[in-house]
Amino acid sequence: MARYTGPVCRQCRREGLKLYLKGDKCFTDKCPVTRRNYAPGEHGQGRKKLSNYGVQLREKQKVRKYYGVSEKQFAKYFDMADKMEGIAGENFLKVLETRLDNVVYRLGLASSRAEARQLVNHGHFLVNEKKVDIASYLINTGDEIEVKSKSTQSAKFKELVEGHQGSVPQWLNIDTENLKGKVVAEPSREDIELPIEEHLIVEWYSK
Template sequence: MARYTGAKCRLCRREGAKLFLKGDRCFTDKCAYERRPYAPGQHGRIRKKMSDYAVQLREKQKVRRMYGILEEQFRAYFQRADLKKGVTGDNLLIFLERRMDNVIYRMGFANSRNQARQLVRHGIFTLNGRRVTVPSIQVKAGDQVGVREQNRNSPIIKEAQQVIARRGCPAWLEVDGENLKGKVNAMPTREDIQFPINEQLIVELYSK
């Protein structure tokens, strides 16, 4: 299955929630979901009664699209979360939050998770002093993240740093904006994920 390359704003409208896929644009009046808060297409305005399965599927698709994960990857994360001790739904979201591309986005070194994923693949960032190119690497408490010396004047990173104040940085991360580096202070918890997600619906979907 190929990665989605269509209009990202259609995904927000389809899921009925702002997924913040367009970076700073999502905080402005240009946001397509703010202007047309209904599903795309000819029959988007028509309200349909959804089955239990449809509700579960839409919740899974919302989370998968927000983090930019393909279906096979997402299912693998669920299987790992199910095998780990604790609440499966919480484990799943924590695995997604610990991805390197998500950490870069959360620290404000990229405008969106998609942009963060591209920057990581280009080798712009380091993890504990070593260059990384794999967006799915799982960070741990105490890890140090930084921008490589030769990439610190990148206009993309400078622009991202200017708009981080709009969304804020979670408490489990620490950012040094002047030196373009950050630290993972602790492992994320369910309370650190403020986006409205009902992870229990995803667990019920995959448990059938």
């Protein structure tokens, strides 16, 4: 399935909550979810009771859109998590959290995951001092992520440094002055702020 290229705010409205796909706009009164908290389309205001299938589907789609991954990638990550020791649902979310684009966003080096994905694809980041331009690259504990020295002089990253609030998850450390971050632990379930019922996704893939 091709990547969605339409208005991203429609995706948030479809799921009925903020997925933080638009960066700074999501934190203002201009956020469409705040102004029109119902699904898009002419029948969007009509509330329908979902079947168990529909509830599971919506949960899967919500998480997929939140992290910005394709259906194929999403299924691949679940298969990977299902083979790991521990609880499949929690392992699945941990795998999604360790994508490079998500780590860049979590470090505050991009205003949204979509922007993080674009910056990674354009080669602005190093992982353990080596250039990595694959947004889906999975980061491990102990890895160091930094903005390439040539890119640190750009207005974009200078703006990010000035506006950085210094709040990152406990499994990450950030050196704002040098635009460097480090993964100090595995992400925990409590680090994920979006309300997710991962057991519904497990049920979806267990059919």
